[in-house]
Amino acid sequence: MQFQQKAGVRRGGQHPTKYIFVTGGVVSSIGKGLAAASLGALLETRGLRVSMTKMDPYINVDPGTMSPFQHGEVFVTDDGAETDLDLGHYQRFTRANLAKRNSFTTGQVYDTVINRERRGDYLGGTVQVIPHITDQIKANIVHSSEGADVSIVEVGGTIGDIESLPFLEAIRQFRNDVGKENSLFIHVTLVPYIRAAGELKTKPTQHSVKELRSIGIQPDILICRADQPMSQDVREKISLFCNLDRECVFEALDVDNIYKMPIIYHEQGLDARIAEHLGIWTAQPNLEEWNRIIERLEKPRHSLRVGVVGKYLGVRDSYKSLYEALTHGGIANEASIEIVGLDSEQISAANASETLGDFDAIIVPGGFGDRGVLGKMSAIQFARENKVPFLGICLGMQLSCLEYARNVLKIADANSEEFDPQSRNKVIHLMESQQNVERKGGSMRLGAYDCIVRRTTNAYTAYAADRISERHRHRYEFNPEFRSRFEDSGFLVSGESPDGTLAEMMELSGHPWFMGCQFHPELKSRPTQPHPLFRELISAAVKRKQLRD
Numbered sequence: 001m002q003f004q005q006k007a008g009v010r011r012g013g014q015h016p017t018k019y020i021f022v023t024g025g026v027v028s029s030i031g032k033g034l035a036a037a038s039l040g041a042l043l044e045t046r047g048l049r050v051s052m053t054k055m056d057p058y059i060n061v062d063p064g065t066m067s068p069f070q071h072g073e074v075f076v077t078d079d080g081a082e083t084d085l086d087l088g089h090y091q092r093f094t095r096a097n098l099a100k101r102n103s104f105t106t107g108q109v110y111d112t113v114i115n116r117e118r119r120g121d122y123l124g125g126t127v128q129v130i131p132h133i134t135d136q137i138k139a140n141i142v143h144s145s146e147g148a149d150v151s152i153v154e155v156g157g158t159i160g161d162i163e164s165l166p167f168l169e170a171i172r173q174f175r176n177d178v179g180k181e182n183s184l185f186i187h188v189t190l191v192p193y194i195r196a197a198g199e200l201k202t203k204p205t206q207h208s209v210k211e212l213r214s215i216g217i218q219p220d221i222l223i224c225r226a227d228q229p230m231s232q233d234v235r236e237k238i239s240l241f242c243n244l245d246r247e248c249v250f251e252a253l254d255v256d257n258i259y260k261m262p263i264i265y266h267e268q269g270l271d272a273r274i275a276e277h278l279g280i281w282t283a284q285p286n287l288e289e290w291n292r293i294i295e296r297l298e299k300p301r302h303s304l305r306v307g308v309v310g311k312y313l314g315v316r317d318s319y320k321s322l323y324e325a326l327t328h329g330g331i332a333n334e335a336s337i338e339i340v341g342l343d344s345e346q347i348s349a350a351n352a353s354e355t356l357g358d359f360d361a362i363i364v365p366g367g368f369g370d371r372g373v374l375g376k377m378s379a380i381q382f383a384r385e386n387k388v389p390f391l392g393i394c395l396g397m398q399l400s401c402l403e404y405a406r407n408v409l410k411i412a413d414a415n416s417e418e419f420d421p422q423s424r425n426k427v428i429h430l431m432e433s434q435q436n437v438e439r440k441g442g443s444m445r446l447g448a449y450d451c452i453v454r455r456t457t458n459a460y461t462a463y464a465a466d467r468i469s470e471r472h473r474h475r476y477e478f479n480p481e482f483r484s485r486f487e488d489s490g491f492l493v494s495g496e497s498p499d500g501t502l503a504e505m506m507e508l509s510g511h512p513w514f515m516g517c518q519f520h521p522e523l524k525s526r527p528t529q530p531h532p533l534f535r536e537l538i539s540a541a542v543k544r545k546q547l548r549d
């Protein structure tokens, strides 16, 4: 199928979708994702329906097969897509509906086109990057934007990379297809401060824009990440060399709190400028909700330290959603949270109380493989025995079952099939649906599943609902053969799949807050709606701290 020019874009109708394309220049990790998400938040405060999409230039079909060391966290959508962590920013800042269609890679686009070619859809033709790959990219953009007033599309990678060229060519064509009044190019760049010269340097930005223009894209708006406030002179220089109005050069200084960004952008007039360019007429934004969040973050009544016992600690982005969800739990409880990453390989039964004694709550997050699991189990034992509020997520829940089986139920060789396939006591075993899986990509138990919450448990106190839905990403599960032994001694299944076969939440009775969940609650937490499990974990930590002080 060729991209139908203007098809899917309600041009000329009453209410066409407007497209904002966000690119990044000079260096990677410049914060395009956050900029795009903040912009989405800001446009929503004007009452607009926003969709958010990430296009990634790598060849992997999705990031599910990449290590967190390589790519940071994998974000999972309700419909089971394993996506880029920028979708996590979109989730936290906006109400956009995120699904498979909102994240795609070069690998996925080629996969679709090659499958079509094999089927014979292009018989007689030579299949080429232009138009076939670019048409497919444009079709994906239209599909991901359905129903939105404004569609924000972020292009992964940095201008100048070979890999992102087809995406840039596609968005260049897109503007021709939908018209200038329906599309906007935002380029996020760096304006570094050079200490020896004592000034901000605009040259890298000039070069990046030059590169963009050489492929036919003139940015309409620049968002400049700067170490220092930009003077009028600097703005004028950028405006002159990059060929855009001074009012279109925006500044993004480092912030101590990312949730300030929508307001900072608004104060500089970014939303007004965008609305003007795209001909969108809306009321002034209502920033009340964002102001409230900031006030709570800036005036905490409590301060807590939370230990996260993991292994992907060198890369902060590996636990991105988790760290944010903890902050949200703090917002709900007027607490500031100091998050301390602890290397599980450095923790043992012998040093647990020394290493973990100062924390108000302990978390063991998700993970794969057996490296560091003994350290994680020592941390879990410490939290269980000392009544420290604890949350075990996915692998964290599985390890809390192993720790309990070994140390309380005295099943000395209790293990997970993941670590020892020959174990005689597989307290955690491979799910039936996973037994014949041969292809590793996209084959875990992924996405949203319903869970029935048991009344009179801490889980029920948190959710106040009988049926909930949470997102999963795992292959192994609690082995129901052991369920009665666990429950008889006080480790309860407090949430289960609707057919009663899978343990989705497990908690210890007689402990103020010791919760394991097989799903990833951090993926659904928002500053505006802190996730119940994080809210209650932090609430338990606040109570404990007050008693101790």
Ligand code: GLN
Pocket: 365, 366, 367, 368, 369, 393, 394, 395, 396, 418, 473, 474, 475, 476, 477
């Ligand atoms: N490795 C475990 C499994 O596959 C846990 C996965 C996770 O923590 N996301 O079941």
